[in-house]
Every structure is written in structure tokens, then in C-alpha cells.
Amino acid sequence: MDTDVLIVGAGPTGMTLANELLLAGVSTVLVDRLAQRSDLSRAGGVQSRTLEALDQRGLLEPLLATGDHPVATGHFAGIPLPLQAERHCLPWRSVPQVVIEGFFERHLAAHGLHARRGHELVGLAQDDDGVTAAFADGTALRSRYLVAADGAHSTVRSLLRAEFPGEPGTLTIVAADVRLGGSDPSTAHTWSEDGHWAALFPLGTDPRGRQLRRLVLGGPGRSLPREVPVTEDEIRDGLRTVFGTRVELLELRYARRITNASRQVEQYRHGRVFLAGDAAHVHLPLGAQGMNTGMQDAFNLGWKLGAAAHGWAPGNLLDTYHAERHPAGAAVLRNVRAQSLLMDWAGTRDPEVLAAREIFTAMAQLPQAQGYLGDLMSGMAVRYPMPGTTSHQLVGRPVPDLDLGPDRVHELLRFGRGVLLDPADRFADAAGPWADRVDRAGKGAGVEPMLIRPDGYVCWAGADDPEAALRHWFGEPR
Missing domain, CATH: 3.30.70.2450 (Alpha-Beta Plaits)
Structure with a gap:
């Protein structure tokens, strides 16, 4: 193998994934067909959930230090959504995509990972052991896994002949x-x-x-x-x-x-090849949901590929990428369709559309409706299915940034490992066999016991023994 993971596409999705794999200690090659990074802004905002994920990696403060990135007000179909601090501890920020790409490029380079530019993919073949990628200059790379982060007109998706159903653009x-x-x-x-x-x-x-x-x-x-x-x-x-x-x-x-094209691939995983970002889903760019959804794809997939490369991933862990992110992408496509209808993109001034918008605008002033729409547009509404675990209200959701005394929960996730919060110091023996991939913390803190995946999602909470959840998400102990 030339590398554990080959990432095709050096946009926000590909660079986010490359950073996750660096944290996991996995050899990675990042390629892009462009000879130099694009200077186009494209997306312009970062949602609350993405800001949380960047904070958990220690990247938020240095990103915001790159310039003037004011707090942005969210909207649904052009209807402003007031900020609700109790629901979104990190409000949206106006950070253009070009700034995010430049920031990640410098950050990755500082850790020894440089995008190989001018690499146009022309061929793809996979077998039981790995993937072989062929490039226009006659070179080839062999990797254990390949991730397509090469945008809406994905070459990888075309070479896979992956089904990409949906609606074509009409305007x-x-x-x-x-x-x-x-x-x-x-x-x-x-x-x-x-x-x-x-x-x-x-x-x-x-x-x-x-x-x-x-x-x-x-x-x-x-x-x-x-x-x-x-x-x-x-x-x-x-x-x-x-x-x-x-x-x-x-x-x-x-x-x-x-x-206004709206499409989503039927499968995010094709053997050893995975689709992420716009290679997996395209829609109208409302609320920068395309960029943010792609970056969340990367946060979800990165630690799982790391686990597979290191040999401790449970048998179905890589399959959970599709199981978790496909519904999240489908939900984005649905809310964009609803917004495009209410916004009357074509300017028809259809009386029925105007009447629906008038009523919806009035409803959006209700606090409960604002909370629902704010969660939807900020990425905070996502709740992953967690089979085999407790039905606790936190399970499947992003972990709150709890104050543990000397630390915050977000700080504990900086190194891309799992975290078991054990305030009563009850689970030392149960968690000990997974100490090479899960940290135990929170002793004496006034919080509930919970197990947090490396991507910041709670996968167990409550008073029962966490061993089954540890085995389910972190594999067999060494």
C-alpha cells in the first residue's frame, strides 16, 4: 500500500477528513485535480454544530483569528431566526469557504501533509485488499480506502457508476x-x-x-x-x-x-470507497448547508476509517457511516426543497405560495418553532441511530460542552479519542481494557456518566455498565 487512505478532493470536506485522519495516526494522501487552490468564496457561513466540532479539535480559535468573521443570523426561507444562546452555545459565523480552505491547508502543511495538486483521477479499481487510483499523468496510487470529496461533478462517483437519483436543475x-x-x-x-x-x-x-x-x-x-x-x-x-x-x-x-438541482447517492459506501460532501449530495446552497454537511460527513467518517486502519474497528463500524450520514443528508435536501418553495425562486408571485409564506412567517415567530428551525438549520437537529444502547435523551446527540472543573468536555476531544465521563469513579475496571482508544475523565464532576465517540456524539449514558457500548463502538479490547 502507498497509503492507508487516499482522499480525492482538497475542499473543506477533504481537508477536514485529512485532519481527522492525522489525529487518528493514519497515513493519508490528499489529491486535487486543480493546480492551485481556488480563490472563490462559494459557501459563506459556518453552522453551530460545525463550530462545535472545530472547537473540539482546538481549531476554532485559530480559525476565527484569521480575520473579521462576524456572528451571522440564521434564516429559513429568508425568514430570520433569532439567536438562542441556550440552544446554540456557538452562534453561526460568517467564514467564507476560501478562508476555511486556506486555514486547513496551512494547518495540514504544518503537520506534514501537503495536498498533491494537479492530480486528475482517470481510473479506479478495487479488490478485497485495497483501491488502485490511476491519474492522468500516468501515475497510480494504491490505498486501503479511498474517499471521494471531489464535489458535485465527482469523478469518483462517475467511475463507480453510483446511482445519483433526484431532481435536475430547472432554473x-x-x-x-x-x-x-x-x-x-x-x-x-x-x-x-x-x-x-x-x-x-x-x-x-x-x-x-x-x-x-x-x-x-x-x-x-x-x-x-x-x-x-x-x-x-x-x-x-x-x-x-x-x-x-x-x-x-x-x-x-x-x-x-x-x-436548484437536488440529488443524493443511494449508497455512501461502495466497498472500500466512500462518498462525502457534494460528491454524495447536492442542493441549492441555502444556509451554507452543503459545506457544513460535507464537513460533518468528514467528522463522522474520519475516526471510523482510523479505527479500521488500526485494526480495532467492530465489523459493522464502517457501515454506520452510511446509516448515520445518509439520513442526515436526506433531511437537508428536504428542508432545502421546502425553503425553495416558500422563497418563490422563480418569482412567480403565485398567490398560494404567498399565502403559505405569510402563515409560515407568522408561525416562525413562535419560540418553539424558532427552536425547531434553528436546530434544523444549525446542524443541531441531527440524532444518529444508536442500536444496542440505552434510550437516554442524550444518546445519538452531540455532547453538551459541560464544565468538568479543570477541563471542558470539548477540550477532552482534542486528540480524536473516545471519552468516558465517570463522575463517580465507578467504571475504571470496565473501561480499562479500552484505555488505548478511550480516555476516562470527569471524576467528581456533577455530570451524568456518558460515553462520547471521537466525533463528539454520545453513544451511551446512564447508570448501567458501559462495557457493551464500549465493545459496540470501540471493538474488542486488546
Whole structure:
């Protein structure tokens, strides 16, 4: 084998996974077909759950230190969702994808892992022992496992001939990074009477301290083929149609057309090959859910591949990647479809759609509804199935960042190992055989006993013996 894991695609998903594998002590090769990293921002926000996962790896503070990344207000179908500190201890942040990629590239390089750029995958074959990847320059790499993180037009997915069912794109909208002048719009989403609309989100500031925005435009007559270039005149016309003379374009940094295609692969695992991020699911980019869902795919898969590479993974552990992440991806596709309907992307001004939106907007003011929608859009609503464990309310959910006295729970997960919280010091003998992969902590703390997976999800809680859960998730003891 040339490496334990070959990752195809050096975007946020691929780089997140590479970092997880570094923590697991697994040899990794990261390749990308582009000769250099893209300077396009693409996604622009990081959700609460992703921020928690980065915090658990000790990466959140250095990421936020890279520049001005203001707190962002979430939304559902353009309806603002107020921040609820009691539900989301880390509120959304405006961190453009290009910043995240640059941060991870530097972080990985500091630990000796450099993306091999200009490597275009052209062939793929797997057997019982590993995967052979062939590249356009005539070279080949042999790995035990391969992960496709190569985007919506995934070469790996095509070579696998993996089923990618769903709905094709029926219209396009414009997404652009801009600097604007004039009065600042008071709302993120604004509609004109004739169905044209604009959405604005903060992207922080440029090196000269000037405010950057993500602008999205749509409405009647604005759906053009994806290959048609977006011009400054088109952006100016869209702003004028929605805002009149109140807002003007000062600078257009980058623009592209995106579609409302909605697809998801039927299987996330194909033998020794795994699909993650946009290679596994595509949809309208609402709330940066594509990037965040892909990064969560990586957090879920990384420690499991590490366990398999080190030989202690239970027999079905790699299968739980599909079992857990496919439903999570499907839930994102459903909420995006609902949002696209309520937002009237095509600008039809259909009275039935407008009536539904009016009622939904009123309902979204209710605290319980805000909590539900906030959890949905922040990634906090995900609850993984945990067969064979207790039905405790925490099981399957992200662990709260509990204060254990000298430590926080998030700090205990920094090294990518499992953690058993044992406040009454009852389970030393039970946990001892797994000491090479699970840390025991929390003695004397006023918390419930719980077992936390390396990806920060609770897989056991309560008063019964944790041995069955340890064996189920962390394999047989050495």
C-alpha cells in the first residue's frame, strides 16, 4: 500500500477528513485535480454544530483569528431566526469557504501533509485488499480506502457508476461576492412587487477593512444557462430592480450561476470507497448547508476509517457511516426543497405560495418553532441511530460542552479519542481494557456518566455498565 487512505478532493470536506485522519495516526494522501487552490468564496457561513466540532479539535480559535468573521443570523426561507444562546452555545459565523480552505491547508502543511495538486483521477479499481487510483499523468496510487470529496461533478462517483437519483436543475440564480455602497438594506432577503428578489449576507472584510457581501439574485427572466457569464451590468440591474437607487455596486469580486438541482447517492459506501460532501449530495446552497454537511460527513467518517486502519474497528463500524450520514443528508435536501418553495425562486408571485409564506412567517415567530428551525438549520437537529444502547435523551446527540472543573468536555476531544465521563469513579475496571482508544475523565464532576465517540456524539449514558457500548463502538479490547 502507498497509503492507508487516499482522499480525492482538497475542499473543506477533504481537508477536514485529512485532519481527522492525522489525529487518528493514519497515513493519508490528499489529491486535487486543480493546480492551485481556488480563490472563490462559494459557501459563506459556518453552522453551530460545525463550530462545535472545530472547537473540539482546538481549531476554532485559530480559525476565527484569521480575520473579521462576524456572528451571522440564521434564516429559513429568508425568514430570520433569532439567536438562542441556550440552544446554540456557538452562534453561526460568517467564514467564507476560501478562508476555511486556506486555514486547513496551512494547518495540514504544518503537520506534514501537503495536498498533491494537479492530480486528475482517470481510473479506479478495487479488490478485497485495497483501491488502485490511476491519474492522468500516468501515475497510480494504491490505498486501503479511498474517499471521494471531489464535489458535485465527482469523478469518483462517475467511475463507480453510483446511482445519483433526484431532481435536475430547472432554473438558475446568480451568486456573487460584492462590495456595495449606499444605504444598508435592513433585511437579508428583499422582494420587489414584480417577483424579483435579492439576498445579502456578510462575508467579513477585505484586507483594507472594507465590508464584503454575498449577493444572491433571482426572479422572472433571470434564469439563464449556467455557462452564460455573469456581468457587472446584470448585477447592477438586479440591485436596481429590487432596491432602486438605495444600493449601488462598487466592486464585483466573483459571480456564478447556481441551479436548484437536488440529488443524493443511494449508497455512501461502495466497498472500500466512500462518498462525502457534494460528491454524495447536492442542493441549492441555502444556509451554507452543503459545506457544513460535507464537513460533518468528514467528522463522522474520519475516526471510523482510523479505527479500521488500526485494526480495532467492530465489523459493522464502517457501515454506520452510511446509516448515520445518509439520513442526515436526506433531511437537508428536504428542508432545502421546502425553503425553495416558500422563497418563490422563480418569482412567480403565485398567490398560494404567498399565502403559505405569510402563515409560515407568522408561525416562525413562535419560540418553539424558532427552536425547531434553528436546530434544523444549525446542524443541531441531527440524532444518529444508536442500536444496542440505552434510550437516554442524550444518546445519538452531540455532547453538551459541560464544565468538568479543570477541563471542558470539548477540550477532552482534542486528540480524536473516545471519552468516558465517570463522575463517580465507578467504571475504571470496565473501561480499562479500552484505555488505548478511550480516555476516562470527569471524576467528581456533577455530570451524568456518558460515553462520547471521537466525533463528539454520545453513544451511551446512564447508570448501567458501559462495557457493551464500549465493545459496540470501540471493538474488542486488546
